[in-house]
Amino acid sequence: MKRFFGLRGNSLNVAAILGVLMPGVLSFGYNSASIGGVLSFRSFGEHFPAIDIANAENKGRASSLQGFVVACFPIGAFLGALACVWLGDWLGRRRVIMLGTTAQILGCMLSASAFHMPQLVLSRIIVGVGAGSSLAAIPLWITEISPTEKRGSHVVTKGIFSGLGCAMVLFIEFGMSFKKDSSISWRLPLGFSIILSLVVLGCIAFLPESPRWLIQKSRTSEAMEVLSALGGANADDDKIQSTIVEVQASLALSHEKAGWKQLFQMGTQRTLHRAFLAILVLLFLQLTGSPPTTIFENNLGLNESTARLLAAFYQVVGPIGGTLCVFLVEGFGRRRMMFTSAIGNCICLVCIASLGSQVNNIAASHAAVFFIFLFHVSYVNGFGGIPYLYAAEVSPLHLRSTITSISVSATWALTFRYMGQKYFYVYASLNALIAPIVYFLYPETSGRSLEEIDDIFTLSKGFLDTVKVAKKLPHMQASLGKELPSQAKLATILKEKELEV
Numbered sequence: 001m002k003r004f005f006g007l008r009g010n011s012l013n014v015a016a017i018l019g020v021l022m023p024g025v026l027s028f029g030y031n032s033a034s035i036g037g038v039l040s041f042r043s044f045g046e047h048f049p050a051i052d053i054a055n056a057e058n059k060g061r062a063s064s065l066q067g068f069v070v071a072c073f074p075i076g077a078f079l080g081a082l083a084c085v086w087l088g089d090w091l092g093r094r095r096v097i098m099l100g101t102t103a104q105i106l107g108c109m110l111s112a113s114a115f116h117m118p119q120l121v122l123s124r125i126i127v128g129v130g131a132g133s134s135l136a137a138i139p140l141w142i143t144e145i146s147p148t149e150k151r152g153s154h155v156v157t158k159g160i161f162s163g164l165g166c167a168m169v170l171f172i173e174f175g176m177s178f179k180k181d182s183s184i185s186w187r188l189p190l191g192f193s194i195i196l197s198l199v200v201l202g203c204i205a206f207l208p209e210s211p212r213w214l215i216q217k218s219r220t221s222e223a224m225e226v227l228s229a230l231g232g233a234n235a236d237d238d239k240i241q242s243t244i245v246e247v248q249a250s251l252a253l254s255h256e257k258a259g260w261k262q263l264f265q266m267g268t269q270r271t272l273h274r275a276f277l278a279i280l281v282l283l284f285l286q287l288t289g290s291p292p293t294t295i296f297e298n299n300l301g302l303n304e305s306t307a308r309l310l311a312a313f314y315q316v317v318g319p320i321g322g323t324l325c326v327f328l329v330e331g332f333g334r335r336r337m338m339f340t341s342a343i344g345n346c347i348c349l350v351c352i353a354s355l356g357s358q359v360n361n362i363a364a365s366h367a368a369v370f371f372i373f374l375f376h377v378s379y380v381n382g383f384g385g386i387p388y389l390y391a392a393e394v395s396p397l398h399l400r401s402t403i404t405s406i407s408v409s410a411t412w413a414l415t416f417r418y419m420g421q422k423y424f425y426v427y428a429s430l431n432a433l434i435a436p437i438v439y440f441l442y443p444e445t446s447g448r449s450l451e452e453i454d455d456i457f458t459l460s461k462g463f464l465d466t467v468k469v470a471k472k473l474p475h476m477q478a479s480l481g482k483e484l485p486s487q488a489k490l491a492t493i494l495k496e497k498e499l500e501v
Contacts, residue, residue: 005206009232012208013146017154019203020097024138025158027104027196028131029165032077033315034111034193035070035124037173038186047183050117072121074412076107076128077135081409084136088401092217093141093210096133101200103130104193112191134200136408139388140401144210145230148449152329152389159325159384163318163376169193170312212397212450215247223247246451250397253454262399263406269396270457273466275403277442278391282407284338284434286414288345288383289427310369317373321380333446334386335467338438341382346431348375353424393445393453443470 007015038044045052051069056062080100087096107127114120139155146154169189176185208230214223227243228235253268263275329337348371355361355368388408395403443466445453456473460466 003206004208004229008229012229013150013154015203016142016145016207017157020200020207021138021142021154021157022161023196023199023203024097024101024134025161026165026168027101027193027200028135029162029315030169030193030196031104031108031127031131031165032073033166034169034173034190035073037170038176038189039066039070041177041180041185043181043183044186047115048117048120069117069121069124072124073128073131074415076125076130077132078128078409078412079125080129080132080134081136081405081412082132083129084133084405084408085402087133088137088140088405089213089216092213093137093144093401094204094207096137097141097204098201100130100132100134100137101197101204103127104134105197105201106130108191108194108197112187114190130197132408132412135388136405139385140392140404141210143389143392144212144400144450145208145226147231149330149447151393152334152386152446153326155389155392156325156329156385157322158388159322159380159386160319161322162384163315163322163380165193165196166318167312167315170315174309174312211243212247212400215244216251216397220244243449243451246449247397250451250454253396253458263402268458269454270460271396271399273460273463274394274396274457275399275406277394278403279407279410280437281338281387281390281442282411283414284342284383285387285411287427287430287434288342288379289349289423289430314373314376318376318380318384321377321382322384324377325381325385328381329386329389330446333444334390335438335442335444337386338382338442339435341378342431342435342438344378344382345375346428346435348372348378349424349428349431353428356424390442390445393450394457396454397450440464440467443467445470447475 004012005015039051040054045055049055051062051066053059053062053066080103084096087099091099104127107123107125107130110119110123111127114123139158142155143151169192172189172192176189179185208226209222211223211226211230214220214226224235224240224244227240228237231237231240233240262271264272266272325337351371352368352375355364355371358364388404391404391407392400441463443456445456448456452473452475456466456470459473460469
């Protein structure tokens, strides 16, 4: 078989999206929602009576245990994402994705075959570890292999596939709810995502490693080959040579090997500043506050079947927002997308809170459902995929895996429990706060190479400077016969280090 399936240029990028990003994020969305829908199935309760709230003598204890089982997934995801702090730069992006995918397969096999509580708990932790590490590695990998002009639209497809994964499990569990007396009703849903993980494992083995990681490991000839395949050009093409020089210049600016202590230092590349922005933008995923699907039954008084269907369709409308994001993220820009989404989220949450409080008003309940769905479109449009993209973009290469992994793990550490009607007012306020934070602190990165983004921070003197610098700094246009800014920068750095260029 030809290397990279014989694909080059845009075809190779499409293969990476359809073969790894799509099934990888689908499986993440699927596994994150899979346990919730089967908890009420009679057969599941018979196998695990300790968490069967409906038939438990001590309902408080059963509820606590059930909450613990559900929490095992985010606990595992936190650990998996955190592990990428060390694994990402040691093993490379592809191998981390392979390990994460393998862990999800193992965890799903244990879940689907579980007969005892310890096995169920262990399986959910393992699935979470795999999902967390994959979610930290896959968007980062896509960011580093995508061309500048398409990087945003490639990575933010995550927002489409994550919602589809959640919808997939909800529809499967809705179908299985008519067979809830049989163990197949919950074993099949808990094991189904193995198919998606196998697709990822089969494709990633034949796709290229991040050329930036290869350069970081001094494997320049391999990086040149990968860049040639990704760009559909010859290895001696000026654009490829320019990219290699820019990456080397970025690494030279770091002065020392990546380490934890660098995260707390500004330095030439303003590392602490960039880590703060990356972590905060991924925390926005939790702070914007997506309403739990239990709202349809618990708050709006709908019956179980109707609530299940609405919950499934709620996830289906998310990809509408994700699709809008794919088409707008490059032209409209990351900042504007997040800013307008935060404003839209705030308005929708206030409407949901006001209308949902009118318990006996059917018209108000229907209007609340409309704004719940509208919120999901707005949320995914601005925050479904952009935070993962932005966190990788603003992180310097030598610490990119470390910072993005910490950022993703922080989102799992900040997972809130549902707070009832107060939920909507709290998160409406948080969205109102997020909008000015994005406006004043987050520079636009659309249309810029990852190394060009380094220049924005290098030229900034404070937290409020980056937005102004990004607006004034011209976009790099490499022209034949002229020395690129990155080449001059690298020459200066090497001269300072008394090395030969």
